[in-house]
Amino acid sequence: MATEDEHPPHPDIAAMLTNQTSACKAARAAIAAGGEVQVSEGEVPQWMVAGIAATRLRRSLKRGWPTTLGLDESVEILARHRGEQLRAGTILSADRSWLFNLYFDATGTELLACSGVKRPPQPSTKGSCES
Numbered sequence: 798m799a800t801e802d803e804h805p806p807h808p809d810i811a812a813m814l815t816n817q818t819s820a821c822k823a824a825r826a827a828i829a830a831g832g833e834v835q836v837s838e839g840e841v842p843q844w845m846v847a848g849i850a851a852t853r854l855r856r857s858l859k860r861g862w863p864t865t866l867g868l869d870e871s872v873e874i875l876a877r878h879r880g881e882q883l884r885a886g887t888i889l890s891a892d893r894s895w896l897f898n899l900y901f902d903a904t905g906t907e908l909l910a911c912s913g914v915k916r917p918p919q920p921s922t923k924g925s926c927e928s
Contacts, residue, residue, distance in 0.1 A: 810834050810886070810899070813908040817874065818867030820913040824897040827890040832897075836886035840903050846883050847875040850898070850912065857914070864915030871910035875900060878909065 811828045814821040828834060854868045875883075886899035893916065900910040 808906060810836070810888070810908075814911060815908075817908060818870040818911050820867030820871075820897060820911045823866055823895065823913055824888050824899075824911050827888050827895055827897060831891035833889045833891075834886065836899065836901070836905060837884050840882035840884055843875060843878045843881045843883050846885055846900060847872065847878075850875055850900075853912075853914070866913035867910070868912040868914070871898070871900060871912040874910040878902075883909070 811825050814825045814828075850868065850872050854865075854872050857865045857868060882903040884901040884903065884905045886901065888895075888897040888899065890896075895913050896916055897911055897913040899908060901908055
């Protein structure tokens, strides 16, 4: 039984991932395959979220990373929300190979954009020496 002090459950993120960007379909698939979804409780200024996304885009273009989805679209969408407070979230795919960033309005009820970045392979710990 929920108490008044508990936070309400997050909305259905998979249902919110319609077609805001080209990353939405892959993000929905990551959730369906058991991906881990987290949404921040607090609001952050648009300039902060947009700045981080723009920096990721510049770095990915500079380094020639072809493994991003919807990042350029997300930067454009976030630019339209100048002066607003936003919420952010992430989806980490079950195999940990993809990280999706989610960008919501201040209430967390409208998904504005979604971007995805393929993560580099993680070093294996198999066969490591133990002390």
